[in-house]
Amino acid sequence: MYCLKGVPAPRMLWSGHTAGWIALLFxxxxxxREVDLGLASPDLGDVxxxxxxxxxxxxxxxxxxxxxxxxxxxxxxxxxDALLAAPPSDLQSLPAYQAARAGLDWEAMAGDTPLxxxxxxxxxxxxxxxxxxxx
Numbered sequence: 001m002y003c004l005k006g007v008p009a010p011r012m013l014w015s016g017h018t019a020g021w022i023a024l025l026f027x028x029x030x031x032x033r034e035v036d037l038g039l040a041s042p043d044l045g046d047v048x049x050x051x052x053x054x055x056x057x058x059x060x061x062x063x064x065x066x067x068x069x070x071x072x073x074x075x076x077x078x079x080x081d082a083l084l085a086a087p088p089s090d091l092q093s094l095p096a097y098q099a100a101r102a103g104l105d106w107e108a109m110a111g112d113t114p115l116x117x118x119x120x121x122x123x124x125x126x127x128x129x130x131x132x133x134x135x
Contacts, residue, residue, distance in 0.1 A: 006053060006057065007050075007053055007054060007057055007133070008049075008050055008053065008129075008130060008131065008132050008133060009132055009133040009134065010026040010027045010028075010029050010132060010134060011026065011027045012024055012025070012026050013025045013026060013027055026134075029125055029127045029129075029132050029134065030127055030128060031125045031126065031127060032126050032127055032128060033126050034121060034125075034126070035047065035121050035124040035125065035126055035131060036121070037120070037121055037124075039096075043124075043126065043131055046130055046131035047119075047124060047131055049131075050124075050131060050133050051119070054133075055113055058113050058114050059111075059112060059113040060112040060113070061112050061113060061114050063114070066114050068110070069109045069110070069111070069113075069114065070106065070109055070110055073109070077104070077106070080097075080101055081101070083097075084097060084098060084101055118135070119133075119135075122135075123135030
């Protein structure tokens with residue numbers, strides 16, 4: 001468990017375990033609205049700030065047991081390649097996905113910084129203190 005100073009996430013207040021269960025208690029975040037990750041969203045700047053802060057706080061990797069980024073996202077690369085090889089007819093924004101995959105520099109992901117491989121609207125909240133990461 002890591003406490004990262006300056007990371008825009010609810011602070012963990014307590015943790016405990018019993019009978020095979022782990023319980024975590026975090027500070028309350030009053031949600032104002034859902035995060036919008038659309039291309040023209042006003043939230044994108046704040047989300048990119050979170051990614052930058054996480055990169056700074058987690059370099060070098062504070063957890064030796066954390067798997068490498070390339071190990072963690074290999075399944076995403078395989079699934080993306082399969083999807084783009086035979087995209088469904090209703091897939092919106094296919095050119096954007098193709099461009100993102102073409103720009104993926106696999107070797108650039110090697111290094112000593114962990115990667116949050118499933119950052120999405122479901123684990124980001126907009127509060128009165130800005131966008132917060134809850135995953």
